[in-house]
Amino acid sequence: MSESKRARLSTAGASVLLWVSRTLLALLVAYPMLSAVEATGIGNGPDRDAVLFRPDALMLLELIRVGAPWFASALKTALLLTALTLVLELAPLACALDMLCGGERNFRARAARSFAVFPRFCWLGAVAWLTQGGLLVAISLGEAALRSALHAADERALTVAPLGLVALGALTLLWVNSVLDLARAAVVERDLGGRSALIHALTVLRGQPLAVLGGSYASAAASAFAYLTAAWLMTRLNVGNGSAATIALAFGVHQLAVLFAITWRVRWLERALDLCAAAPLASMASSASSSKDLT
Amino acid sequence: MQRAAIDLLIGGLFSGLSVVVLIALASAPSERPHRARAATAEPVLTPLFPSDAALRNGAPKVASYTIDATLDPIKHRLSGRETVHFVNRSTASLNELWFHLYLNAFKNDKTLFLRSPFGAGRSGDKAHEYGYIDIKKVSLAGAEGIDLWPSRDRHSPNDPADETDLRLPLVAPLAPDQSLDLTIEFEDQLPEVVERMGYAGRFHFLGQWFPKLARLEPNGTFAHFAFNPLSEFYADFGDYDVTIDVPEAFAVGATGKLASETHASGRTRQRYLAENVHDFAWTAWDEFQTRSERIAGVDVRVLYPPHHDTNAEAELASVRLALPHFNALYGPYPYPTLTLVHPPEAAGNVGGMEYPTLITTGGPWYATLGGGRFIEVVTIHELGHQWFYGLLASNEHASPFLDEGLNSYAEAEAMESFYGPGSVFDGWGLSASSSAVNRATSADRGADEPVAQGAADFATFRNLGALVYSRTATVLQTMGRVYGERRMLHAVGSYARKFRFLHPSPNDFSSVMQEELGPEAATVLSSALLARGTVDYLVRDVSSAPAPSDAGVFDGPSGRKQKKPDPPHAAGKYVGRVVIYRHGALQFPVDIELVCEDGSRQYRHWDGRGFTHDVDYAGPSELVGVSVDPEQRILLDDDLTNNWLTTKTVRLPRVFERGLFAAELLLGTLGP
Numbered sequence: 001m002s003e004s005k006r007a008r009l010s011t012a013g014a015s016v017l018l019w020v021s022r023t024l025l026a027l028l029v030a031y032p033m034l035s036a037v038e039a040t041g042i043g044n045g046p047d048r049d050a051v052l053f054r055p056d057a058l059m060l061l062e063l064i065r066v067g068a069p070w071f072a073s074a075l076k077t078a079l080l081l082t083a084l085t086l087v088l089e090l091a092p093l094a095c096a097l098d099m100l101c102g103g104e105r106n107f108r109a110r111a112a113r114s115f116a117v118f119p120r121f122c123w124l125g126a127v128a129w130l131t132q133g134g135l136l137v138a139i140s141l142g143e144a145a146l147r148s149a150l151h152a153a154d155e156r157a158l159t160v161a162p163l164g165l166v167a168l169g170a171l172t173l174l175w176v177n178s179v180l181d182l183a184r185a186a187v188v189e190r191d192l193g194g195r196s197a198l199i200h201a202l203t204v205l206r207g208q209p210l211a212v213l214g215g216s217y218a219s220a221a222a223s224a225f226a227y228l229t230a231a232w233l234m235t236r237l238n239v240g241n242g243s244a245a246t247i248a249l250a251f252g253v254h255q256l257a258v259l260f261a262i263t264w265r266v267r268w269l270e271r272a273l274d275l276c277a278a279a280p281l282a283s284m285a286s287s288a289s290s291s292k293d294l295t
Numbered sequence: 296m297q298r299a300a301i302d303l304l305i306g307g308l309f310s311g312l313s314v315v316v317l318i319a320l321a322s323a324p325s326e327r328p329h330r331a332r333a334a335t336a337e338p339v340l341t342p343l344f345p346s347d348a349a350l351r352n353g354a355p356k357v358a359s360y361t362i363d364a365t366l367d368p369i370k371h372r373l374s375g376r377e378t379v380h381f382v383n384r385s386t387a388s389l390n391e392l393w394f395h396l397y398l399n400a401f402k403n404d405k406t407l408f409l410r411s412p413f414g415a416g417r418s419g420d421k422a423h424e425y426g427y428i429d430i431k432k433v434s435l436a437g438a439e440g441i442d443l444w445p446s447r448d449r450h451s452p453n454d455p456a457d458e459t460d461l462r463l464p465l466v467a468p469l470a471p472d473q474s475l476d477l478t479i480e481f482e483d484q485l486p487e488v489v490e491r492m493g494y495a496g497r498f499h500f501l502g503q504w505f506p507k508l509a510r511l512e513p514n515g516t517f518a519h520f521a522f523n524p525l526s527e528f529y530a531d532f533g534d535y536d537v538t539i540d541v542p543e544a545f546a547v548g549a550t551g552k553l554a555s556e557t558h559a560s561g562r563t564r565q566r567y568l569a570e571n572v573h574d575f576a577w578t579a580w581d582e583f584q585t586r587s588e589r590i591a592g593v594d595v596r597v598l599y600p601p602h603h604d605t606n607a608e609a610e611l612a613s614v615r616l617a618l619p620h621f622n623a624l625y626g627p628y629p630y631p632t633l634t635l636v637h638p639p640e641a642a643g644n645v646g647g648m649e650y651p652t653l654i655t656t657g658g659p660w661y662a663t664l665g666g667g668r669f670i671e672v673v674t675i676h677e678l679g680h681q682w683f684y685g686l687l688a689s690n691e692h693a694s695p696f697l698d699e700g701l702n703s704y705a706e707a708e709a710m711e712s713f714y715g716p717g718s719v720f721d722g723w724g725l726s727a728s729s730s731a732v733n734r735a736t737s738a739d740r741g742a743d744e745p746v747a748q749g750a751a752d753f754a755t756f757r758n759l760g761a762l763v764y765s766r767t768a769t770v771l772q773t774m775g776r777v778y779g780e781r782r783m784l785h786a787v788g789s790y791a792r793k794f795r796f797l798h799p800s801p802n803d804f805s806s807v808m809q810e811e812l813g814p815e816a817a818t819v820l821s822s823a824l825l826a827r828g829t830v831d832y833l834v835r836d837v838s839s840a841p842a843p844s845d846a847g848v849f850d851g852p853s854g855r856k857q858k859k860p861d862p863p864h865a866a867g868k869y870v871g872r873v874v875i876y877r878h879g880a881l882q883f884p885v886d887i888e889l890v891c892e893d894g895s896r897q898y899r900h901w902d903g904r905g906f907t908h909d910v911d912y913a914g915p916s917e918l919v920g921v922s923v924d925p926e927q928r929i930l931l932d933d934d935l936t937n938n939w940l941t942t943k944t945v946r947l948p949r950v951f952e953r954g955l956f957a958a959e960l961l962l963g964t965l966g967p
């Protein structure tokens with residue numbers, strides 16, 4: 001098998017892995033709310049859940065009204081499952097990165113390796129979330145300050161000015177995410193410990209800021225486009241009146257969007273691996289025992 | 296480097312496309328089956344009322360006011376002098392007058408208004424700066440030297456802390472049909488905007504700002520009441536001649552028609568005349584933008600804050616649709632002007648209020664974005680009040696359902712005939728109608744309290760909102776859906792014509808409904824409005840089986856015969872039985888839809904009498920489901936989820952599809 005063919009295969013494999021795991025975990029997250037909807041009895045009629053898609057929203061509002069007690073508890077469970085899922089998804093991500101690194105490993109070996117890097121991924125994720133949380137607090141403080149500074153300004157300025165801050169915040173969050181991905185790549189590619197990987201990621205970022213931001217920006221924008229387009233297309237399909245085929249089509253459209261977003265993410269992860277591999281390792285992070293410094 | 300540039304370009308491209316798709320998505324209407332009505336400016340009816348030429352064109356005038364008011368926008372003070380021409384149109388001799396000084400509701404924390412639990416009232420805020428009205432002098436024409444005011448009662452009846460409802464004894468009795476002229480000097484200190492009046496910066500809105508007589512009932516009593524946070528108002532018709540004096544830079548909007556305007560020493564004096572009205576409100580601000588347009592023969596003017604041009608256009612567009620519509624349904628708007636005031640965000644509590652020929656709207660500058668029809672809803676609602684409050688000047692304190700309730704019905708009917716099922720919201724692939732929202736708001740409160748009770752009797756403002764506004768509208772819409780929408784419109788239109796320029800009571804309303812809709816519907820209506828009447832249709836039992844064969848041993852005139860059973864299903868015939876129950880006191884006739892295995896449907900009808908109803912089914916395929924009121928005419932039904940039942944396993948493929956997408960979107964955003 002040629003090198004390029006193998007690379008293409010591993011790209012496809014990683015995408016499929018991430019897609020399948022995303023769909024399965026999403027099912028887990030959606031399950032409590034889906035069963036809460038079922039419990040309301042809204043779908044017990046001859047027209048089943050098509051009634052929820054009638055244009056006056058009469059039954060949709062009825063679902064919310066009647067289902068409120070179910071939904072309150074289902075939502076709590078769903079949030080808990082979401083938190084769990086965000087951690088669980090690190091395993092297929094590690095596996096996907098490992099596949100993208102190449103090498104002739106069988107599934108068992110890859111699983112073992114994913115298992116080995118999992119704690120470091122968790123540590124990196126926690127660091128990134130804390131950083132992003134701090135950033136969000138800073139942004140909201142900045143927004144409050146901006147609002148009171150603009151107190152006398154006209155209503156439109158009062159609404160629009162904080163949006164600039166929000167955009168800036170989104171950009172920094174994106175940057176944090178790209179550093180996180182670089183660090184993950186460094187963990188897998190060079191078997192670095194959490195802290196060393198982070199330092200390496202920051203070195204890469206310092207060396208090639210535009211390449212890093214460009215790659216992750218393209219991936220984030222592509223997934224935003226994919227999800228929005230799917231949502232828009234789904235409003236065009238008449239699922240309420242439609243047959244099973246229409247529903248299947250809507251399902252296909254939204255799955256395609258997920259796959260599209262994941263493909264672009266995989267493209268960025270490949271790029272992150274390349275950037276990590278190309279950058280010289282910082283002297284303080286000696287490679288041999290580096291995997292021990294994860295705390 | 297080159298690759299980074301390409302990535303940034305791709306990212307930029309996807310971002311740009313995302314914005315385009317986002318805009319398309321935000322304005323995407325929901326799925327529309329064929330039966331959705333299209334938006335139209337024309338009333339969809341052939342005229343219900345062919346000629347309105349003979350309608351009453353003026354009111355019996357009881358209290359007419361001539362006011363001269365000067366505003367100091369820095370101190371937020373107003374000094375005024377008013378003359379009240381009062382005619383005793385009752386059958387009794389009067390020994391006293393009752394004055395409403397509603398500005399005193401904001402005088403201190405002990406007033407009935409401010410001590411009432413907040414959040415229970417119409418506005419969510421307490422007064423930040425207190426407001427009050429001081430009466431300097433009250434004198435009778437011909438006896439200007441004598442100040443009558445010291446002889447007034449010092450506080451509202453049985454409420455030493457409140458000065459919003461004061462009795463003034465008359466020196467000599469006023470016989471029926473006699474009149475008197477009172478001159479009153481007064482000074483207002485305006486509160487910071489608290490409830491539909493006050494100031495916010497240099498923006499000023501004046502409602503309930505002058506000493507005003509309570510309404511004189513035909514029996515010679517005054518319908519007077521202290522300003523309650525749950526209540527609105529009630530007053531007699533008259534003519535208003537009001538001169539407003541403000542700094543030159545201020546634009547003014549007011550009840551009535553601008554008759555003259557003079558400028559002197561940096562100030563503007565504007566004189567407004569309004570005939571056959573029962574209140575007068577005005578606003579002044581030096582930042583108002585204005586737009587004017589002649590619509591259906593009325594000079595319409597919008598005053599709005601900077602950057603609210605799209606709101607102003609949406610408000611004018613709403614009037615373009617609704618004014619002719621209401622003219623046709625409830626009788627022509629009789630005034631030459633209509634003023635719309637969109638208050639700035641800081642004065643949001645002033646928004647959404649009605650005064651004769653002047654209404655306030657509201658909302659942020661971006662209110663027209665994103666699919667909501669808030670601007671249209673509030674404009675059309677307040678415009679509807681020109682009939683249900685303005686022309687039909689009911690006692691809003693005693694029977695708020697007559698103004699807010701009937702007006703919510705008028706608003707929903709208008710919104711739905713203009714915008715179809717997306718009359719409240721239409722975007723993001725989702726739409727919601729006024730009737731659905733009204734139903735959802737009031738569905739579980741029908742048994743809480745009677746709809747047709749006094750404003751102050753409601754336990755909370757939320758209940759008042761749910762029952763007076765939403766439930767009245769839902770009751771009338773249900774009546775329309777069951778007994779005919781045209782009949783219902785004709786009934787309400789007849790009421791609006793018969794009591795135009797009068798003060799109709801709940802009995803007046805009921806009697807018109809009885810005449811128009813017949814005794815059965817009238818009984819349902821009064822039960823729903825007066826007696827907490829509710830209804831819930833539900834299905835509990837559905838069963839179906841192959842029709843029993845007619846096998847066995849039969850003795851007949853020609854001897855004994857033995858008939859063998861048919862092979863199973865050979866006859867291809869099934870029988871089934873459904874039991875439907877009606878909970879609650881309201882009886883509506885309903886349709887029943889039977890759904891068969893082969894997809895065919897059969898329909899039955901139940902007059903709604905009795906508690907239960909059996910439906911027997913016979914047909915070529917198995918009965919698999921039933922639905923009571925399948926067209927959902929009965930919006931009052933307490934629980935719509937128990938109106939149907941199926942014998943099949945429940946599968947929710949659409950919910951599954953959307954739910955999974957939502958979860959994938961969530962993980963796509965938050966996930967690693």
Ligand SMILES: [Zn+2]
Nearest residue numbers: 676680699702
């Ligand atoms: Zn209203």
